Each structure stands twice: as structure tokens, then as C-alpha cells.
Amino acid sequence: METDLRGLTRAEIAAALVSLGEKPGNAGAVFMAVHRRGATDLALLPNVPERVCRALGRAFSLRPLQLPERKLVAGDGTKKLLFRFSGDAPAECVVLPAKGRDTACLSSQSGCSCGCTFCATGTLGLKRSLDPAEIVAQFEACRSEAADLKSLVFMGMGEPFLNWENVKRAILILSDSRGRHFPQAKMTVSTVGVIPVIEELTGSDLRIRLAVSLVAADPELRARLAPMEKAYPLKRVLAAVREYCRARKALVMLEYILLPGVNDRPSDSALLAKLIEGIPCRLNLIPYNPPGGPGAASPRIKEFQRELLDAGVLVYLRQEKGADIAAACGQLAAGTGLK
Ligand code: SF4
Known part of the structure; x- marks a missing residue:
């Protein structure tokens, strides 16, 4: 199963971007999209270049935030x-x-x-x-x-x-x-x-x-x-x-x-x-x-x-x-x- 991006720290996202051939400087925007803007789709991360979204989508999942039962x-x-x-x-x-x-x-x-x-x-x-x-x-x-x-x-x-x-x-x-x-x-x-x-x-x-x-x-x-x-x-x-x-x-x-x-x-x-x-x-x-x-x-x-x-x-x-x-x-x- 792909790793859930929601469980990664900003430093880990930066390291992941480097390993995907992308600039680590996008980590802040990715992190903010997930944890503050409530993004639920890796293809549509606000303020994150499309190319970066596509690269992340090949390596990670973004599971919905779980809610209490x-x-x-x-x-x-x-x-x-x-x-x-x-x-x-x-x-x-x-x-x-x-x-x-x-x-x-x-x-x-x-x-x-x-x-x-x-x-x-x-x-x-x-x-x-x-x-x-x-x-x-x-x-x-x-x-x-x-x-x-x-x-x-x-x-x-x-x-x-x-x-x-x-x-x-x-x-x-x-x-x-x-x-x-x-x-x-x-x-x-x-x-x-x-x-x-x-x-x-x-x-x-x-x-x-x-x-x-x-x-x-x-x-x-x-x-x-x-x-x-x-x-x-x-x-x-x-x-x-x-x-x-x-x-x-x-x-x-x-x-x-x-x-x-x-x-x-x-x-x-x-x-x-x-x-x-x-x-x-x-x-x-x-x-x-x-x-x-x-x-x-x-x-x-x-x-x-x-x-x-x-x-x-x-x-x-x-x-x-x-x-x-x-x-x-x-x-x-x-x-x-x-x-
Ligand atoms: S008090 Fe309860 S939850 Fe805390 S360590 Fe002991 S068994 Fe675990």
C-alpha cells in the first residue's frame, strides 16, 4: 500500500520530493494544502505545481481524514x-x-x-x-x-x-x-x-x-x-x-x-x-x-x-x-x- 502523505512531516515531504526529482522547496505548499487547506485529492493540491502533484500521486496516497464513529x-x-x-x-x-x-x-x-x-x-x-x-x-x-x-x-x-x-x-x-x-x-x-x-x-x-x-x-x-x-x-x-x-x-x-x-x-x-x-x-x-x-x-x-x-x-x-x-x-x- 502506498504511504499516506497525511502522515509525513514537512521534512519527510521535502526528502520525498528530492527522491522524486523535484525541488524540496515545494514541501511547505504541499504540507499546507494537506493540513490547513483540507486537500483530499493529490492531483489538486492548492498552490502546488501540477507536475509536483503528478509526481506525488505516483508515489503516495492521500487518504481522507478519518472521522469518529x-x-x-x-x-x-x-x-x-x-x-x-x-x-x-x-x-x-x-x-x-x-x-x-x-x-x-x-x-x-x-x-x-x-x-x-x-x-x-x-x-x-x-x-x-x-x-x-x-x-x-x-x-x-x-x-x-x-x-x-x-x-x-x-x-x-x-x-x-x-x-x-x-x-x-x-x-x-x-x-x-x-x-x-x-x-x-x-x-x-x-x-x-x-x-x-x-x-x-x-x-x-x-x-x-x-x-x-x-x-x-x-x-x-x-x-x-x-x-x-x-x-x-x-x-x-x-x-x-x-x-x-x-x-x-x-x-x-x-x-x-x-x-x-x-x-x-x-x-x-x-x-x-x-x-x-x-x-x-x-x-x-x-x-x-x-x-x-x-x-x-x-x-x-x-x-x-x-x-x-x-x-x-x-x-x-x-x-x-x-x-x-x-x-x-x-x-x-x-x-x-x-x-
Ligand atoms: S495505564 Fe493503561 S494505557 Fe497507560 S501504560 Fe498502563 S495499561 Fe497502558
Whole structure:
């Protein structure tokens, strides 16, 4: 199958033009035609010479921008959009409204191979990684549903760093000044701790923000809840994060999902505070959302926060949205007939 031009960065389009014997200088016009002018036919790219269109048409396809199959709207205005990508690969994205400063939460994979026990996506296993055009399609759908889209998080289905090349392409496409020009500084990529990509980001030009899901401070408990701990132990993940913060003079966002009776004891908060000591971070406590819908948050959530604040940690409670349509953290793929 021919490569979809919609999934290529501007630099990749320029390289493709060179290999087709054309001038790379047309890449900007091609990129703009596809990503800003909504071109759907490679033979008719606005402001692109006919000869270049013909050359591209021999080597590439331009598939239509995919649209969501279904939309659910929660009582709080959160919208969940369900896509069904080719090869029966469902994926969901979410628009989180916040008084004109909406956030889109995108999926990087259909399902996930990481198997975190508290996460509905993890129970699906991995169907497949999404390509850049499929990630861009989610963005476009969220953009048209949002009042004013101001930030983007890769916290939907999948582990973005296990599909990093495609996620990186999507970031470059979405932030390109000839396309949507969405600021990289308003994009956050969340990982459960894939160290090689954290190390790559440390030395990269990308201006995106990094979020790391801690899950548990105790290694044995973490290994039970998030099997990724076996490949990338949290202590080593946090060593890579310290270096990331030092080299980039950046703050990292740390996330801790609070599982009632599992990782919310006073000993857990004490261990957690010690583990992240000295890391320039903001810690978000996330109430656990059972896969089926809204459930009881940890009764200790406020105390847990207080214990961390007393230990000098900058910690916030994440306001959960969309739990009644299974759109909150850890719920994607639950109750939607995806399996
Ligand atoms: S929490 Fe993230 S990494 Fe873990 S199974 Fe769910 S989607 Fe995958």
C-alpha cells in the first residue's frame, strides 16, 4: 500500500520530493494544502505545481481524514470520541472542557501492551500502534468539538513511548507553522517509564512536556500494578527524569493514581516523598476510576495530599472529568463495546 502523505512531516515531504526529482522547496505548499487547506485529492493540491502533484500521486496516497464513529457527552461537558481505524483497531480521544481552555486527550495505540492492572485499556492488550495520520485525525476531531483547544495530552489509550516514532511525527505535524501550528509547549506526553525515550527527549529539540506515571513507590507493589517496572524500574526511571530536568531546566509532571487500600497508606506517601525528593516536579494525585464508571475515590485522598504537602511536595488533586461516560483516567475502552 502506498504511504499516506497525511502522515509525513514537512521534512519527510521535502526528502520525498528530492527522491522524486523535484525541488524540496515545494514541501511547505504541499504540507499546507494537506493540513490547513483540507486537500483530499493529490492531483489538486492548492498552490502546488501540477507536475509536483503528478509526481506525488505516483508515489503516495492521500487518504481522507478519518472521522469518529461515535460521540458520547458527559454531564460535565466532557466529550469522548470513538474511532474505529482500519484492521478493527478502535481508539478513543477525549475533549476536556475548562472555560474556554479545553484540553484534548489523544490515544497513541489501540489497546496497550503494558497491562497495568488498574487500567481498562491495559485489559485489552495491544491491537496495534496508531500511525501519525490516525493521531492527527483524533486531534482534528477534538479541535472541531472543542470551544477553544489550548492543550494536548497523550494520556489516552496506549503507551506513547512504545509508539514513539509515530507520536513524534504527529507532534511535528501538529506543531508545524504551515499546519495547525499548535505549540509544542502545550503538549504533554505521559509515560509509565520507557527510559530510552526519556533519554532521547533529554537531548532533543522538542519542546513538549513530560509526564511520568509513578503508580507506586514500593518496587514490589509497582511491579504487581504496572509490569513495566520489571523492564524499567522506577528508581532508574527517576534517575533519567532527574537528568532530563537538569539538562533541560524543565519541570516534570508526576502522576500518582490513588488506589484505595492498595497504595494510599501513610507509609506509601512517606516512601513517595523520599523517592521524588529534589526532582523539580508537580505531582498530580489521580482518583481511581473503576472501568465501568464512577466509583468511590480513596477516602484518604485529602490526607495523602496533606502528608505529601507536609513533606514539601508540590501536589495537586486532579479534578476528574467524564467518569459517567468512562472517559476519565484509566477508563478508556471500558463500557464502550470496544472489546
Ligand atoms: S495505564 Fe497507560 S501504560 Fe498502563 S495499561 Fe493503561 S494505557 Fe497502558
